[in-house]
Amino acid sequence: MLLERLQERIPADRLQLDPAVTASYAHDEAEWAPHGTPLVLVRPRTAEEVQEVVRACIEHGVPVVPRGAGTGLSGGANAIDGCVVLSTEAMTSIAEIDPVERLAVVQPGVVNDHLRSACAEHGLWYPPDPASSPWSTIGGNVATNAGGLCCVKYGVTADYVLGLQVVTGTGELVRLGRRTAKGVAGYDLARLLVGSEGTLGVITEVTLRLRPQRPPERTVAGYFSSVVDAGRAVTAVGAAGIVPSALELVDRHCLEAVDQWKKMDLAVEAEVILLARCDVPGAAGDDEADAIRDCFEQAGATWAARSTDQDEADALFAARRLAYPALERLGPVLTEDVCVPKAAVPEMLARIEAIGKRHATLIANIAHAGDGNLHPLLITPRGDDAARVRAQRAFEEIIDEAIALGGTVTGEHGIGLLKRDGLVQELPAAVLDLHRAVKAALDPHGILNPGKVIAAPADGGAPGPADRG
Amino acid sequence: MLLERLQERIPADRLQLDPAVTASYAHDEAEWAPHGTPLVLVRPRTAEEVQEVVRACIEHGVPVVPRGAGTGLSGGANAIDGCVVLSTEAMTSIAEIDPVERLAVVQPGVVNDHLRSACAEHGLWYPPDPASSPWSTIGGNVATNAGGLCCVKYGVTADYVLGLQVVTGTGELVRLGRRTAKGVAGYDLARLLVGSEGTLGVITEVTLRLRPQRPPERTVAGYFSSVVDAGRAVTAVGAAGIVPSALELVDRHCLEAVDQWKKMDLAVEAEVILLARCDVPGAAGDDEADAIRDCFEQAGATWAARSTDQDEADALFAARRLAYPALERLGPVLTEDVCVPKAAVPEMLARIEAIGKRHATLIANIAHAGDGNLHPLLITPRGDDAARVRAQRAFEEIIDEAIALGGTVTGEHGIGLLKRDGLVQELPAAVLDLHRAVKAALDPHGILNPGKVIAAPADGGAPGPADRG
Numbered sequence: 001m002l003l004e005r006l007q008e009r010i011p012a013d014r015l016q017l018d019p020a021v022t023a024s025y026a027h028d029e030a031e032w033a034p035h036g037t038p039l040v041l042v043r044p045r046t047a048e049e050v051q052e053v054v055r056a057c058i059e060h061g062v063p064v065v066p067r068g069a070g071t072g073l074s075g076g077a078n079a080i081d082g083c084v085v086l087s088t089e090a091m092t093s094i095a096e097i098d099p100v101e102r103l104a105v106v107q108p109g110v111v112n113d114h115l116r117s118a119c120a121e122h123g124l125w126y127p128p129d130p131a132s133s134p135w136s137t138i139g140g141n142v143a144t145n146a147g148g149l150c151c152v153k154y155g156v157t158a159d160y161v162l163g164l165q166v167v168t169g170t171g172e173l174v175r176l177g178r179r180t181a182k183g184v185a186g187y188d189l190a191r192l193l194v195g196s197e198g199t200l201g202v203i204t205e206v207t208l209r210l211r212p213q214r215p216p217e218r219t220v221a222g223y224f225s226s227v228v229d230a231g232r233a234v235t236a237v238g239a240a241g242i243v244p245s246a247l248e249l250v251d252r253h254c255l256e257a258v259d260q261w262k263k264m265d266l267a268v269e270a271e272v273i274l275l276a277r278c279d280v281p282g283a284a285g286d287d288e289a290d291a292i293r294d295c296f297e298q299a300g301a302t303w304a305a306r307s308t309d310q311d312e313a314d315a316l317f318a319a320r321r322l323a324y325p326a327l328e329r330l331g332p333v334l335t336e337d338v339c340v341p342k343a344a345v346p347e348m349l350a351r352i353e354a355i356g357k358r359h360a361t362l363i364a365n366i367a368h369a370g371d372g373n374l375h376p377l378l379i380t381p382r383g384d385d386a387a388r389v390r391a392q393r394a395f396e397e398i399i400d401e402a403i404a405l406g407g408t409v410t411g412e413h414g415i416g417l418l419k420r421d422g423l424v425q426e427l428p429a430a431v432l433d434l435h436r437a438v439k440a441a442l443d444p445h446g447i448l449n450p451g452k453v454i455a456a457p458a459d460g461g462a463p464g465p466a467d468r469g
Numbered sequence: 470m471l472l473e474r475l476q477e478r479i480p481a482d483r484l485q486l487d488p489a490v491t492a493s494y495a496h497d498e499a500e501w502a503p504h505g506t507p508l509v510l511v512r513p514r515t516a517e518e519v520q521e522v523v524r525a526c527i528e529h530g531v532p533v534v535p536r537g538a539g540t541g542l543s544g545g546a547n548a549i550d551g552c553v554v555l556s557t558e559a560m561t562s563i564a565e566i567d568p569v570e571r572l573a574v575v576q577p578g579v580v581n582d583h584l585r586s587a588c589a590e591h592g593l594w595y596p597p598d599p600a601s602s603p604w605s606t607i608g609g610n611v612a613t614n615a616g617g618l619c620c621v622k623y624g625v626t627a628d629y630v631l632g633l634q635v636v637t638g639t640g641e642l643v644r645l646g647r648r649t650a651k652g653v654a655g656y657d658l659a660r661l662l663v664g665s666e667g668t669l670g671v672i673t674e675v676t677l678r679l680r681p682q683r684p685p686e687r688t689v690a691g692y693f694s695s696v697v698d699a700g701r702a703v704t705a706v707g708a709a710g711i712v713p714s715a716l717e718l719v720d721r722h723c724l725e726a727v728d729q730w731k732k733m734d735l736a737v738e739a740e741v742i743l744l745a746r747c748d749v750p751g752a753a754g755d756d757e758a759d760a761i762r763d764c765f766e767q768a769g770a771t772w773a774a775r776s777t778d779q780d781e782a783d784a785l786f787a788a789r790r791l792a793y794p795a796l797e798r799l800g801p802v803l804t805e806d807v808c809v810p811k812a813a814v815p816e817m818l819a820r821i822e823a824i825g826k827r828h829a830t831l832i833a834n835i836a837h838a839g840d841g842n843l844h845p846l847l848i849t850p851r852g853d854d855a856a857r858v859r860a861q862r863a864f865e866e867i868i869d870e871a872i873a874l875g876g877t878v879t880g881e882h883g884i885g886l887l888k889r890d891g892l893v894q895e896l897p898a899a900v901l902d903l904h905r906a907v908k909a910a911l912d913p914h915g916i917l918n919p920g921k922v923i924a925a926p927a928d929g930g931a932p933g934p935a936d937r938g
Contacts (some may be wrong), residue, residue: 087515098706100704100708100810100811100812101810101812144653145653151650153493155628158657158660159624159628167901168899169901172902174899174900174903178809179875180752180810180840180842180875180876181621181808181811181841182808182842183841183879183880184613184614184622184664184879184881184882184883184895185877185878185884185892185895185896186892186904186922186923187665187886187922188614188661191627191660191661192660192907200656209713212710213710214559215753238569238570239568239569241568241592243681263775280750282751282752282753283751283752284684284750284751339649339650339651339652341569342569342650368651370650371651372650372651378693400525405647408647408654410654411649411652411653412651414653415653417652419654422654423655426654428643428644430637430639431643431645431655433639433641433645434643435655435656435910437910437911438656438910438911440910453655453656464542
């Protein structure tokens with residue numbers, strides 16, 4: 001019946017029923033998150049087609065699971081049995097790039113790097129740069145409030161979302177937010193939708209704030225003999241009042257995995273590298289780069305210097321971006337995404353190391369260290385069930401320690417399914433009730449990606465908005 | 470009964486029943502917005518006292534109207550007959566300023582300038598700088614998402630709110646948001662509360678993101694013989710890819726009013742002044758200042774120069790900040806707050822001028838011009854009812870024109886009561902329904918500043934969340 005309605009209302013080439021195809025759209029890259037089998041995959045091209053899909057799902061009580069490129073790491077785009085998977089991959093138009101207003105209007109399926117290139121042609125810059133930027137889409141970036149390397153100075157995706165066009169949980173096609181530089185007309189519903197992982201509305205268009213292109217960056221690298229020393233250097237940079245344009249940590253496991261794969265000849269003689277960038281123009285930028293190097297040295301770097309070789313600097317950052325897929329080649333990777341206060345970075349890294357030892361689990365580390373956003377990557381040999389059990393326990397203990405140190409269970413990957421228990425651990429019951437109240441208000445039929453972020457009522461979650469007053 | 474409950478639960482010195490006192494807490498500075506007579510004024514000192522007040526109001530079905538310093542310009546803090554006015558003025562503690570995490574934790578009654586001074590002692594900077602900063606409080610700034618002069622480069626209050634402690638509509642005391650640099654654990658409820666004007670929760674504590682102190686600013690001034698020329702200069706700065714740290718417009722009416730009041734000897738030989746600031750360090754900053762001056766000249770400035778006299782530059786900015794109170798001395802001021810796309814600034818200024826002529830209304834202009842956020846100030850002679858009618862009509866036409874040019878009815882002052890019709894004009898019915906759904910979800914008893922932002926159901930507004938699917 002749902003299928004018939006869809007076939008009536010949207011062009012046939014948007015629908016895909018072949019199980020061999022739909023299976024590949026049934027999950028994102030969260031290796032360990034469960035997923036079901038979709039009824040149908042829909043790839044709409046217009047907002048109106050998205051609206052038809054959502055209205056049909058409301059009418060037939062069928063869940064709709066929106067997805068971008070499927071590069072998520074929390075299971076937020078994982079299919080529910082019998083659901084409609086709504087992929088925005090065919091909605092790739094860049095409607096507008098306006099250099100005076102410094103904004104872009106794009107369909108949700110535009111790939112992050114494609115937008116960045118298009119902006120560069122107008123002398124503009126779209127900062128958010130998740131490591132998935134060559135593949136991930138703006139719609140997915142917005143739905144998860146994606147971070148990246150630039151966040152330490154330039155903020156996250158949410159900081160660049162001016163407005164959204166969305167299909168609501170009641171099937172309305174509406175615009176939220178604005179095109180002007182400022183505006184406080186009503187509640188900030190656009191911001192509420194950002195990071196809501198498709199549970200409060202389906203994004204059909206995004207209006208993004210842009211920046212002017214910036215001057216070339218300098219790179220400072222530091223080698224450390226322990227993650228804890230590197231963590232101390234991160235704290236020192238913060239304490240010195242420096243805001244680098246990137247401050248990344250990569251450990252030897254990552255660099256070796258990338259080197260084995262890509263033969264980049266990284267030849268790193270360190271347990272851990274810190275990579276900082278600095279984009280302040282002129283002499284002030286040189287001073288800042290020197291100050292970062294001094295922080296590295298004072299924290300115990302075995303070697304630290306401003307890079308004079310741009311190719312070498314770019315190779316190190318490329319290695320950082322390739323770390324995740326490189327490690328995946330070694331076996332299933334369980335990706336952590338905790339974020340702790342900057343001052344807690346050394347202690348958190350020490351605790352992660354201890355957890356890895358305690359559970360005999362190989363933990364590689366990449367981190368947006370300047371934000372305290374750590375990505376311990378738990379790697380298990382393929383087919384080793386005992387190792388998976390140990391890794392799962394280590395994963396949970398990392399969450400416990402992050403919360404104990406005043407941190408959060410997810411810095412940028414989102415809750416999805418993988419961190420749903422973590423969310424319940426992090427937030428008090430009264431705040432979870434507020435989440436349920438908002439979800440019930442904006443998705444009254446319970447069809448928008450149900451069970452993601454918070455458990456659906458049918459999953460045994462609390463019913464609707466509870467009055468604890 | 471409500472009074473008895475309050476007297477039981479919170480210390481007597483927090484309560485004020487004297488009508489002479491409560492009357493002065495019955496409205497904010499929105500000259501023309503209606504207000505009622507409060508039952509009682511409460512000045513709590515702790516979050517727990519705020520919670521007692523909200524719980525008592527829930528139990529007795531009495532509205533609570535939160536307020537900061539009452540410097541609002543939209544009637545958002547105006548009393549409802551028989552309500553509890555909850556002033557946060559006694560909650561003035563700065564609990565924490567952390568230079569490593571670059572954050573501050575404050576009670577809502579802390580005055581903006583006091584926080585800025587306290588931050589400066591730690592080498593830190595809290596950017597949001599509404600013109601009311603010597604008086605307005607952080608709680609009020611957050612509740613209205615206040616803007617200011619710095620927004621053009623550094624964003625608005627919302628961009629600095631990491632976390633909130635609030636009393637919810639069900640009387641729970643909860644923390645929303647976070648202390649870490651990044652975090653996507655659940656819906657962004659902290660951001661939803663920012664700018665919600667006390668209608669979704671009462672703020673009891675704010676965790677604010679800070680920046681390192683910045684280098685001294687350069688000032689560039691430009692004199693223009695028409696607001697339209699000045700508007701063209703603003704568009705030119707945007708088109709040149711320049712992001713000044715302030716870009717303000719002040720017209721002759723404002724400067725003369727300030728001069729008459731403060732005898733600052735401004736001696737301005739122009740119809741309109743643009744004041745730009747630039748805080749890029751070193752030679753790059755000099756280049757930027759020169760580029761701004763060139764934009765001014767190309768747009769037809771009769772005179773433009775980088776200020777070499779810091780006192781003179783400061784006096785011009787001080788005059789900008791004093792414009793509103795200076796004009797109030799001349800008669801009741803109806804303050805507009807529209808925001809239009811940057812490219813539409815010249816056209817919008819021309820239309821404002823035409824509207825003033827058409828309705829024989831004196832309109833002075835101040836503007837955060839770089840953001841397209843214009844504050845036409847409609848001044849009427851005291852006691853002249855016909856002039857008030859004309860001014861009201863002009864006010865409405867300015868709103869019409871701002872919407873027609875792709876703008877919004879409020880850039881930074883909020884909806885309150887004064888812009889409630891404007892909001893209905895700006896937003897489609899389906900988006901207003903979303904507002905009502907969120908309001909009903911988070912304020913199920915309808916006691917949180919009812920009737921502000923959106924009409925309360927009893928006022929003839931639509932009932933609850935409507936399903937238009």
